[in-house]
Amino acid sequence: MHLEPTPQQLRFRDAARDFATEVLAPNAARFERDERVPDEIFVELGRRGLMAVAVPEALGGSGAGTVAYSLAMTEIARGCGSTAVTMAVTNMVGEVIAAFGDDAQKLHWCPRLAAGELGGFALSEAEAGSDPGGMRTTATLEGDEWVITGTKQWISHGDLSSVLVVWARTDGPGARGLSCFLVPKGAPGLGIAKHEDKMGLRASHTVALSLDGVRVPESALLGPRGAGFRIAMMALDGGRVGIASQALGIATAAYESAVAHLRARKGGGDQALQFRLADMATRLEAGRGLALRAASAKERGDVFSREASIAKAFCTENAWAVCNAAVEVIGDDALLEGHVAERCVRDVRVTMIYEGTSEVQRVVISRLELR
Amino acid sequence: MDFRLTEEQQLIQKSARDFAQKEVAAKARELDKEGRWPTELVKRMGELGFLGIAVPDEHGGGGADNVSYALAMIEISKACASTGVIMSVNNSLVCDPLLKFGSDAQKKEFLAPLASGQKLGCFGLTEPASGSDASNMDTVAVKDGDSWVINGSKNWITNGPHADVILVFCCTDRSQGARGTTAFIVPKGTPGFNPQPRDHKLGIHAAHSCTIFFEDCRVPDALRLGDVGMGFKIAMHTLDGGRIGIASQAIGIAEAAYEKAVAYSKERKAFGEPIANKQAIQFKIADMAMKLDAAKALTLRAAWLKDQAVKDKSVRHTQESAMAKLYASEIATEVTHQALQVFGGYGYSTEYDMERHYRDARITEIYEGTSEIMRVVIAANALKG
Numbered sequence: 120m121h122l123e124p125t126p127q128q129l130r131f132r133d134a135a136r137d138f139a140t141e142v143l144a145p146n147a148a149r150f151e152r153d154e155r156v157p158d159e160i161f162v163e164l165g166r167r168g169l170m171a172v173a174v175p176e177a178l179g180g181s182g183a184g185t186v187a188y189s190l191a192m193t194e195i196a197r198g199c200g201s202t203a204v205t206m207a208v209t210n211m212v213g214e215v216i217a218a219f220g221d222d223a224q225k226l227h228w229c230p231r232l233a234a235g236e237l238g239g240f241a242l243s244e245a246e247a248g249s250d251p252g253g254m255r256t257t258a259t260l261e262g263d264e265w266v267i268t269g270t271k272q273w274i275s276h277g278d279l280s281s282v283l284v285v286w287a288r289t290d291g292p293g294a295r296g297l298s299c300f301l302v303p304k305g306a307p308g309l310g311i312a313k314h315e316d317k318m319g320l321r322a323s324h325t326v327a328l329s330l331d332g333v334r335v336p337e338s339a340l341l342g343p344r345g346a347g348f349r350i351a352m353m354a355l356d357g358g359r360v361g362i363a364s365q366a367l368g369i370a371t372a373a374y375e376s377a378v379a380h381l382r383a384r385k386g387g388g389d390q391a392l393q394f395r396l397a398d399m400a401t402r403l404e405a406g407r408g409l410a411l412r413a414a415s416a417k418e419r420g421d422v423f424s425r426e427a428s429i430a431k432a433f434c435t436e437n438a439w440a441v442c443n444a445a446v447e448v449i450g451d452d453a454l455l456e457g458h459v460a461e462r463c464v465r466d467v468r469v470t471m472i473y474e475g476t477s478e479v480q481r482v483v484i485s486r487l488e489l490r
Numbered sequence: 491m492d493f494r495l496t497e498e499q500q501l502i503q504k505s506a507r508d509f510a511q512k513e514v515a516a517k518a519r520e521l522d523k524e525g526r527w528p529t530e531l532v533k534r535m536g537e538l539g540f541l542g543i544a545v546p547d548e549h550g551g552g553g554a555d556n557v558s559y560a561l562a563m564i565e566i567s568k569a570c571a572s573t574g575v576i577m578s579v580n581n582s583l584v585c586d587p588l589l590k591f592g593s594d595a596q597k598k599e600f601l602a603p604l605a606s607g608q609k610l611g612c613f614g615l616t617e618p619a620s621g622s623d624a625s626n627m628d629t630v631a632v633k634d635g636d637s638w639v640i641n642g643s644k645n646w647i648t649n650g651p652h653a654d655v656i657l658v659f660c661c662t663d664r665s666q667g668a669r670g671t672t673a674f675i676v677p678k679g680t681p682g683f684n685p686q687p688r689d690h691k692l693g694i695h696a697a698h699s700c701t702i703f704f705e706d707c708r709v710p711d712a713l714r715l716g717d718v719g720m721g722f723k724i725a726m727h728t729l730d731g732g733r734i735g736i737a738s739q740a741i742g743i744a745e746a747a748y749e750k751a752v753a754y755s756k757e758r759k760a761f762g763e764p765i766a767n768k769q770a771i772q773f774k775i776a777d778m779a780m781k782l783d784a785a786k787a788l789t790l791r792a793a794w795l796k797d798q799a800v801k802d803k804s805v806r807h808t809q810e811s812a813m814a815k816l817y818a819s820e821i822a823t824e825v826t827h828q829a830l831q832v833f834g835g836y837g838y839s840t841e842y843d844m845e846r847h848y849r850d851a852r853i854t855e856i857y858e859g860t861s862e863i864m865r866v867v868i869a870a871n872a873l874k875g
Contacts, residue, residue, distance in 0.1 A: 393869035408787030485772035
């Protein structure tokens with residue numbers, strides 16, 4: 120048992136913290152107004168090894184593992200939630216390709232993603248969110264090409280991604296009929312059906328993707344045919360650690376703004392507000408323990424679905440409660456546009472939804488507990 | 491980072507689990523109903539080394555770490571919360587301060603028999619008119635030659651009716667406030683040390699507590715623990731450790747209720763199928779599991795930091811201990827509530843364990859610092875930065 124990060128893990132955390140403090144936090148409100156995180160931010164994150172933290176070094180990643188990734192993710196989210204979700208999804212895509220790709224796929228995409236090009240994750244559909252088995256997008260083999268047709272919903276930076284991991288039905292109904300493909304940007308037939316206008320994470324684009332007979336070579340299949348659902352679930356177990364960490368970061372920013380507010384008050388403010396602060400601090404501390412425990416289990420190669428789902432549900436729900444409490448503690452100012460707590464309370468809300476809603480996490484947890 | 495238990499920690503956890511399940515669990519309901527002090531279990535805990543787990547071997551203890559202590563507390567409290575708190579008081583509130591602040595002679599005379607289970611200790615800080623405001627005490631100790639004369643009363647003293655020795659905190663200089671407090675070791679049988687009949691409580695019926703009167707109780711200066719005026723510091727240090735014990739007790743109680751609820755939900759049928767098939771029950775189970783894991787994460791972290799503090803004096807765990815105690819005790823109330831709900835009417839019946847777990851959980855939010863005091867501590871630390 121050793122409950123402190125290693126020096127290497129701390130270096131990643133500190134690199135992320137410095138970048139978040141110096142570059143992201145001061146610009147997060149502007150990014151949101153512009154509805155775009157500039158491309159060079161991701162190039163800079165790439166330079167710091169943060170776009171492919173747990174991807175092996177041989178593929179251009181940092182090879183630093185999931186604990187370092189979780190710590191870094193929390194710090195980046197503390198500066199800007201939108202930057203963090205882009206980083207989270209791209210890291211997840213890099214890891215999926217590193218884990219399931221063949222050599223050509225790995226060598227082609229992983230170094231690009233590590234350097235700051237974006238990767239997208241196209242699983243959800245309008246009628247298939249929590250239940251990906253209900254997916255309607257299809258891929259059929261015509262000669263030596265796959266032809267993919269369907270619509271994907273809620274795809275983070277789907278319009279900006281160099282590569283999209285796209286799930287489609289290749290064989291029969293249910294989860295076993297799904298396969299996974301790598302679709303490059305600009306593939307003919309790949310279009311943006313809609314830019315979503317969201318409550319939070321407004322600097323991160325979310326789009327609906329239309330795939331209208333998109334043709335990719337047979338070699339674009341990622342992993343074995345029919346393994347799509349398994350790949351998605353494995354990716355999401357890891358992704359959930361990332362989102363738990365992101366939620367903690369957003370909540371930490373809101374918490375710190377509440378602390379600063381109370382410090383400026385005579386005597387540290389009213390006891391009622393101080394008690395809310397104590398609860399916020401306790402929930403964040405517990406969340407950090409759960410997120411890092413899940414990260415550590417993943418890093419060791421253990422089965423970690425239970426830990427990931429507990430971390431995801433606990434961290435995101437408590438992060439939301441912390442952001443909400445920060446607004447209560449600070450009062451009216453916290454509702455003004457440009458106030459960090461105002462942005463956090465909007466940004467954090469989706470963490471309870473994407474990469475598996477809180478309800479789906481409870482389904483996973485209770486299934487394992489009742490086994 | 492490595493969240494896995496060491497081999498030694500696993501071994502102690504297993505030995506505590508075996509003892510708890512084989513020797514304690516079957517008696518817990520009867521102990522509770524009769525309010526019977528578990529003499530035989532206290533003796534067995536001494537033999538097994540559970541009464542001074544984190545005390546080094548050379549002082550008669552188990553020589554293990556505080557993480558092992560927390561794990562053992564969880565297991566024993568899971569079987570019987572009363573037995574758990576008896577253990578916690580001796581380990582955290584008596585052995586730990588004697589180890590840290592005791593003179594060599596005091597360690598030899600008191601720590602060794604307490605840590606090995608030959609004697610049992612209790613901790614006298616709270617008074618009828620001062621609980622959370624601990625430094626504002628009425629009990630006084632006045633120096634008279636080479637000894638001190640103690641007058642006053644301490645209440646809610648767990649283990650009080652059976653303890654061989656009390657660590658008692660007295661005001662020795664009213665003008666100094668908290669810094670006018672001094673701690674003394676008072677053996678049972680000292681004239682003027684008068685334990686009163688046991689208290690009657692909502693829960694932890696087998697862990698007897700009582701008021702203790704001190705009436706011109708004379709103790710030699712050699713039984714002063716630490717320096718004159720150091721008592722409050724000793725008390726606060728001690729409670730930082732004690733809160734890890736209570737957090738662990740709370741987890742044990744909640745885990746007991748949780749596991750029984752999971753098992754029952756698979757057996758109990760309603761509307762033609764086990765209630766475990768109902769999402770309403772599944773989500774309760776998920777919530778309980780999540781809260782228990784979060785409480786364990788906080789508590790093991792506090793215990794681990796206390797272990798680091800043994801090696802590195804700059805390590806503090808006041809904040810982490812307070813968070814662990816606050817969170818674990820509050821979720822123990824919530825988890826036992828929901829677990830009882832899963833049991834329905836059977837949960838309310840004294841023929842089953844649920845109502846005992848529910849009653850036993852409640853005290854963990856009160857003793858060794860109420861939830862409100864925990865929040866005061868946590869907020870003060872957070873605002874200090």
